[in-house]
Amino acid sequence: MIEVKNLVKSFDSNVVLNGINETIQKGEKVVVIGPSGSGKSTFLRCLNLLETPDSGEIWFEGEQINTKKCNINRIRQKMGMVFQHFNLFPHLTVLQNITLAPVMLKLQTKEEAEKRARELLTRIGLIDKADIYPNMLSGGQKQRIAIVRSLAMNPDVMLFDEPTSALDPEMVGEVLELMKELADDGMTMVVVTHEMGFAREVGTRILFMDGGNVLEQAPPEEFFEHPKNERLKDFLSKVL
Amino acid sequence: MDFFVGIFNDFYDFFVGIFNDFYRTMIEDGRWLLLVEGLWNTIYIAICAVLIGTVIGCLLALCKISKSKVLRTIANIYTTIIRGIPLATQLMIFYFVIFAPFGMDRHLVAVIACGINSGAYVTEIFRAGIQGVDIGQTEAGRSLGLSRVQTMWRIVIPQAVKTALPTYTSEFIALIKETSVLSFIAVTDLNKAGDLIRNATYNAWIPLITIAVIYLLITFGLTKLFAVLERRLSRSDRG
Numbered sequence: 001m002i003e004v005k006n007l008v009k010s011f012d013s014n015v016v017l018n019g020i021n022e023t024i025q026k027g028e029k030v031v032v033i034g035p036s037g038s039g040k041s042t043f044l045r046c047l048n049l050l051e052t053p054d055s056g057e058i059w060f061e062g063e064q065i066n067t068k069k070c071n072i073n074r075i076r077q078k079m080g081m082v083f084q085h086f087n088l089f090p091h092l093t094v095l096q097n098i099t100l101a102p103v104m105l106k107l108q109t110k111e112e113a114e115k116r117a118r119e120l121l122t123r124i125g126l127i128d129k130a131d132i133y134p135n136m137l138s139g140g141q142k143q144r145i146a147i148v149r150s151l152a153m154n155p156d157v158m159l160f161d162e163p164t165s166a167l168d169p170e171m172v173g174e175v176l177e178l179m180k181e182l183a184d185d186g187m188t189m190v191v192v193t194h195e196m197g198f199a200r201e202v203g204t205r206i207l208f209m210d211g212g213n214v215l216e217q218a219p220p221e222e223f224f225e226h227p228k229n230e231r232l233k234d235f236l237s238k239v240l
Numbered sequence: 241m242d243f244f245v246g247i248f249n250d251f252y253d254f255f256v257g258i259f260n261d262f263y264r265t266m267i268e269d270g271r272w273l274l275l276v277e278g279l280w281n282t283i284y285i286a287i288c289a290v291l292i293g294t295v296i297g298c299l300l301a302l303c304k305i306s307k308s309k310v311l312r313t314i315a316n317i318y319t320t321i322i323r324g325i326p327l328a329t330q331l332m333i334f335y336f337v338i339f340a341p342f343g344m345d346r347h348l349v350a351v352i353a354c355g356i357n358s359g360a361y362v363t364e365i366f367r368a369g370i371q372g373v374d375i376g377q378t379e380a381g382r383s384l385g386l387s388r389v390q391t392m393w394r395i396v397i398p399q400a401v402k403t404a405l406p407t408y409t410s411e412f413i414a415l416i417k418e419t420s421v422l423s424f425i426a427v428t429d430l431n432k433a434g435d436l437i438r439n440a441t442y443n444a445w446i447p448l449i450t451i452a453v454i455y456l457l458i459t460f461g462l463t464k465l466f467a468v469l470e471r472r473l474s475r476s477d478r479g
Contacts, residue, residue: 050382073385076382083376089377101381
């Protein structure tokens with residue numbers, strides 16, 4: 001579904017991604033872990049071209065997306081993204097946050113979009129918040145609504161950029177719970193996170209990144225029980 | 241008792257004196273009509289100028305944040321030149337140099353010069369407003385598949401307007417006060433009208449205090465009006 005070939009990205013003279021090759025299949029839940037500055041967020045942001053790669057190729061559903069010819073707006077409709085800082089639109093109500101993109105892009109009528117938004121809000125138990133503004137919500141509620149906002153576009157893949165890192169500890173659970181539900185529904189997911197429990201439980205494949213390279217990747221069992229790379233062993237000994 | 245009568249008479253004479261002065265300077269010969277004319281000129285020139293300034297400001301603020309280096313450079317040159325020269329000097333350059341060959345109406349020159357001047361400040365106000373919106377807002381919009389223009393229009397600008405509004409309205413208020421330099425090209429604005437009355441009557445304090453009070457009433461009234469507007473716009477910020 002997503003194929004990354006020899007992806008290189010640097011900011012000024014600082015090489016952040018050093019030739020990444022990766023293929024993500026439909027239905028996979030790939031969890032990317034690694035120390036700060038290892039390039040994992042940049043890798044994720046390159047997948048929907050929020051960062052423009054210096055060189056290399058990114059393919060999505062059989063189409064190379066980092067070319068001039070490709071209409072990236074159309075591709076992004078199929079790639080949901082969830083941010084560390086939620087990035088809900090503060091000037092719009094919760095319902096408007098969710099319906100803005102599908103209505104504006106003429107994928108759904110206003111009525112259809114609102115019906116779908118209400119269904120999604122009901123599912124996450126926040127239907128009573130439909131008509132209030134985001135600043136009235138807790139961090140966990142904001143992030144769950146941000147996830148729903150992406151879901152309203154019916155994406156084929158969801159990208160999560162440290163979705164729980166900005167949350168109070170007691171809010172982390174509700175967000176991870178929703179992500180688990182998504183995973184169980186069969187959503188293809190790429191998740192950058194520091195939540196090792198989530199990685200082990202939900203991930204189908206774990207990538208360890210450091211210094212702009214993927215140093216090791218394996219299914220969670222093998223990854224956590226029998227790490228081979230020295231850097232990974234060191235990292236796991238500190239975080240587990 | 242005589243003492244109090246004396247004080248009363250002093251006060252009485254004092255106020256009658258003021259009233260007579262006021263009557264002689266302002267009412268006699270219909271001189272107050274000059275103030276009305278001046279006030280009208282001040283207000284309509286300021287309003288026209290701020291409208292021109294807003295159009296210029298919108299366009300050039302978008303130039304300033306655009307990807308095109310040419311557009312950015314043009315906008316930067318404009319704001320640097322306009323903001324670096326006093327309005328009085330600009331006004332005289334427009335009237336005596338640029339538009340002199342066309343024999344253009346001085347009121348029209350005043351509107352154009354003030355509009356172009358205001359445009360530079362409004363450009364900076366709008367640019368700061370747009371750039372003050374968290375980059376995450378743009379990223380969220382773009383990641384949902386909205387185009388640059390759609391994201392700008394529906395997500396960034398509504399938030400920028402809210403943050404820029406207080407500075408924008410104070411620019412309008414500042415412009416009303418700055419039109420007092422229009423006398424340099426012999427436009428009878430409020431300040432000039434007061435000056436004409438002073439020259440005609442040899443009374444300085446009555447016309448000057450009167451126009452000062454009028455300026456203050458306009459600016460104070462507008463400040464209050466815009467504060468109401470801001471409060472309405474900030475409804476979503478209440479928490």
